[in-house]
Amino acid sequence: MLIPGSRRLRVPAVVLAAVLTLVFLLYNSDHNVRRGHALDRLVRPQTWLKPHPPSLPGLPPEYAIPSSESPWCQDRYGTRYLNNTRDWSASYCTRESASNFTCFWSSTASDRVDVMCLGRRAVFDASQQRFRLACQLRELSQQEKVDGVPAVPDQLTRHWYDTGPGIVMERAVLLGKTVPVPRKPATTTILVKREGNANLWHSLMEIISLSWTLDVLQMTVDDETGEPFLSPRAGRNAQVVLLDQHDEGNFIALWRLFAKMPIRHIHDLDDSEPPTDIVIPFAGGSNPLWQGDWVDLECHDSALVKTFVSRVLSHYNTSTPSRDADQVTVTFIHRTNTRKLIDEAEHIGALASAIPHMKLNVVDFAALPLTGQIDIIRGTDVLVGVHGAGLTHLMFLRPGSTVIEILPEGFQHKGFRNLAQMLGLNFLRTHAKMRGNASGSQQWQSDDVDIDGQKLMDVVGVGVRGLYSKDLRSHDVY
16 A cells, blocks of 8 residues: 555654654753753653552461470470460569569479569669669468469579579579669669589570570560560660679670670679669579480470570571582580590591591580581581580581480480480480499499490491481482
């Protein structure tokens, strides 16, 4: 079809007009940019966004899978431990008291009831080296007595090594009349008497118990204020005050996981100490992880321990390296004091030459700062050691790793086995003969251990070969 003459003339004119318009816009655009105006202010078209719905639908309810753990396990190692503690508490001061003293109770052990407490508006008395609370103790009601609410301070729990809330109360807190204090002190003071400073297992039991103490206080609403007893931001204005005489030790920095102010001893405080709230945490000896020491547990998960591990890794900004695509990294714990492995160097040499696809490191954790210890563990696939606190490091292994424990003959400790199971780790054990001059029921504490070379080769081989087809590795077992 032919185009009429008038339209043939109009098409070039339209094209010419479009070109001139484009040149004009580009010129003005460049001119305005030189004058400091943003290009997109002139030429960017306005975009109309489709409004988002007020809330997106959640996952189908089937994804909220209930715990398959037994009630016994959930009450000790799951979040039910925190809920149960939150729901069993009592305030012990009369309404007229200027201070308040609230205690929370936990009943997971058959022979005791454990406790942690919070005191509101305490004043430090330097002459007595104690914190005073303006708290006149009230009489428990008949119903409270029937319900088994323990009395304060007589029934505050005491634990080994002179620790526990009963000891802390006796040595650092006075109840009675005192001077008026601000309604809301600016700081929180955590009163701690440690079992010691050198054993990682004991120290972590104490620090974990403190973490659960603070979690419960964040979960519980104070009837007086209508707000939680502690806010998540309280750690910035919290301090740990030590009542013991131990040196700081290798693990002192972990106490600052939840209290960012400097750690001090109570004998360093004076009359200038400002009014404060005080926390008496659960003792390390109350930690339910102690309840798996001598029996095999059927507990396969622990939200409490996994959350604590996550907090530690975040606190130290610990990175997790990728697993080696060829080698299985084995870390052997070198002991220098008690329960040393006889002929250790010969055993290590034999292992290194006999087991393929294995990188073997021997580490003295006691010679390293805690951050260095954790870094090594995060890069470990198989952790091997004679029974002792060094195996506590299994807590920081990546899921799917393996733990191998060498126990003194006749010794049937189950604590590390149970913890490994809760954290999704493989666990192997073997026994070795004791060699030394000790005797009696505590011989295992000090005697060195002597293991047959082939026996050690076999158990380490099982651990290493069990990871040949995990992650990026793909090796034949034999």
